Amino acid sequence: MITCTSAAGLFSELKTRIETRQAQVGVIGLGYVGLPLALLYTEAKFRVTGFDIDQHKVATLTSGGSYIYRIPSTEIEAARLQGFCATANFSKLTEMDAIIICVPTPLDEYREPDLSFITNTSRAIAPYLRAGQLVVLESTTYPGTTEEVLVPILEGNGRGLKAARATTANGEDEFFVAFSPEREDPGNDSIARRDIPKVVGGLNSQASELGGALYGSIFNRVVPVSSPAVAEMTKLLENIYRCVNIALVNELKLLSLRMGLDIWEVIEAASTKPFGFQPFYPGPGLGGHCIPVDPYYLSWKAKEWDFQTRFIELAGEINSAMPYHVVSSVSRALNQQGKPLKGAKVLLLGVAYKKDIDDLRESPALTIIELLQKDGAQVSYNDPYFPLIGKGRHYDLQMKCVPVDDVSKYDCVLIVTDHSDYDYAWIVQHASLVVDTRNATRGIQGDNIVRC
Numbered sequence: 001m002i003t004c005t006s007a008a009g010l011f012s013e014l015k016t017r018i019e020t021r022q023a024q025v026g027v028i029g030l031g032y033v034g035l036p037l038a039l040l041y042t043e044a045k046f047r048v049t050g051f052d053i054d055q056h057k058v059a060t061l062t063s064g065g066s067y068i069y070r071i072p073s074t075e076i077e078a079a080r081l082q083g084f085c086a087t088a089n090f091s092k093l094t095e096m097d098a099i100i101i102c103v104p105t106p107l108d109e110y111r112e113p114d115l116s117f118i119t120n121t122s123r124a125i126a127p128y129l130r131a132g133q134l135v136v137l138e139s140t141t142y143p144g145t146t147e148e149v150l151v152p153i154l155e156g157n158g159r160g161l162k163a164a165r166a167t168t169a170n171g172e173d174e175f176f177v178a179f180s181p182e183r184e185d186p187g188n189d190s191i192a193r194r195d196i197p198k199v200v201g202g203l204n205s206q207a208s209e210l211g212g213a214l215y216g217s218i219f220n221r222v223v224p225v226s227s228p229a230v231a232e233m234t235k236l237l238e239n240i241y242r243c244v245n246i247a248l249v250n251e252l253k254l255l256s257l258r259m260g261l262d263i264w265e266v267i268e269a270a271s272t273k274p275f276g277f278q279p280f281y282p283g284p285g286l287g288g289h290c291i292p293v294d295p296y297y298l299s300w301k302a303k304e305w306d307f308q309t310r311f312i313e314l315a316g317e318i319n320s321a322m323p324y325h326v327v328s329s330v331s332r333a334l335n336q337q338g339k340p341l342k343g344a345k346v347l348l349l350g351v352a353y354k355k356d357i358d359d360l361r362e363s364p365a366l367t368i369i370e371l372l373q374k375d376g377a378q379v380s381y382n383d384p385y386f387p388l389i390g391k392g393r394h395y396d397l398q399m400k401c402v403p404v405d406d407v408s409k410y411d412c413v414l415i416v417t418d419h420s421d422y423d424y425a426w427i428v429q430h431a432s433l434v435v436d437t438r439n440a441t442r443g444i445q446g447d448n449i450v451r452c
């Protein structure tokens with residue numbers, strides 16, 4: 001913990017503590033983003049404390065267990081031996097030199113930003129804030145959140161502590177604030193997390209420098225930007241770029257289907273261009289905590305500026321229509337076999353929103369199941385990562401995973417997520433009808449395959 005009380009001393013002492021790995025790092029929100037980050041800092045020999053309001057997560061970590069599929073409990077055990085601990089006791093925040101916030105930023109029922117997790121966390125930090133601490137927000141959000149939402153709550157600490165700004169003289173009652181977006185691609189093992197450059201925007205140059213030092217100790221490259229808002233907008237640009245391009249390719253897939261062209265073959269051929277083209281792939285709809293959600297943070301904020309984000313709206317419209325396209329494709333394919341969708345037995349493969357990951361959030365599979373059930377289909381599912389589908393923010397399915405053994409007993413096998421575990425050739429050989437939304441059956445011949 002920092003002991004210096006002089007103004008400039010707070011900055012240089014914290015920087016030295018970070019550079020010499022003496023700094024205590026607190027990570028708030030031990031989910032898909034926060035827990036791996038806490039482990040990276042532990043590995044880099046920092047003393048790390050994880051904070052979460054979820055008592056079950058805290059208890060699991062404390063007993064050396066893991067609740068994230070790709071993090072084995074051996075990693076948690078190893079981190080615990082290095083001093084990592086998890087707690088729901090926020091008074092310990094005062095012992096931290098740097099506090100990194102990784103809490104959720106979902107949409108509310110009106111599809112508007114739900115910042116309650118950020119505001120609750122800020123309120124939980126404020127009473128324990130100290131001069132000379134660095135607070136970094138990592139949660140994806142609209143430009144302005146750090147300065148307009150986080151900082152005012154932190155400054156309402158009742159002890160006169162203020163965030164260090166470019167315009168303020170360096171006072172001894174100041175803390176430092178920055179924004180640095182998480183840019184991970186879950187399930188993508190081709191790039192190590194430390195090789196993903198870390199964008200950091202501080203409220204003033206000292207906060208940027210401290211953020212740079214903090215992240216520079218675990219990431220190979222830090223990209224400083226001029227403000228938290230630039231860093232916030234950078235993350236949104238990246239995700240909107242994906243969302244819009246996925247919508248484009250989804251729309252072109254629908255046209256290609258009508259024209260009798262294979263969009264996957266087209267994308268593969270276009271990808272041979274060595275410049276100016278990046279491939280995106282069509283699918284059953286968007287999923288995950290980021291791409292279907294983040295763009296709406298910006299469209300909401302844009303309204304404050306009397307600005308309509310038309311690309312975002314159009315992409316949302318196209319992408320959210322994809323589950324409906326999948327269901328009508330299943331219905332048409334069954335019809336070709338003289339069967340109605342009502343009463344048909346459908347086995348849905350893969351409910352995670354993406355291949356080989358254990359994340360169900362915003363998965364299009366959930367909408368597809370609901371739509372199929374509404375039309376009277378008898379739906380079963382298999383997903384190696386989900387033995388059960390219970391209740392979430394927008395669904396209540398209460399289904400149990402069934403084995404992929406006798407696929408011939410189903411009227412249709414519907415591939416929604418192309419997990420590597422499945423033997424697609426075997427499935428095509430034994431099923432009466434396979435509807436494939438992901439091109440998982442590429443290279444496999446069969447009159448019973450419908451690619452949609």
Ligand SMILES: NC(=O)c1ccc[n+]([C@@H]2O[C@H](COP(=O)([O-])OP(=O)(O)OC[C@H]3O[C@@H](n4cnc5c(N)ncnc54)[C@H](O)[C@@H]3O)[C@@H](O)[C@H]2O)c1
Pocket residue numbers: 028029030031032033034051052053054057102103104105117120121124138139140141182183184185186289290
């Ligand atoms: N998951 C990803 O791949 C990914 C990638 C890039 C960015 N992000 C962004 O990172 C942020 C976190 O996402 P995530 O996937 O880790 O979410 P998550 O739901 O997996 O984890 C969030 C954690 O925060 C905890 N939490 C909620 N409120 C809290 C509070 N007041 N105090 C302490 N803990 C609290 C929850 O219990 C949970 O453990 C989001 O803004 C998300 O958009 C996520």
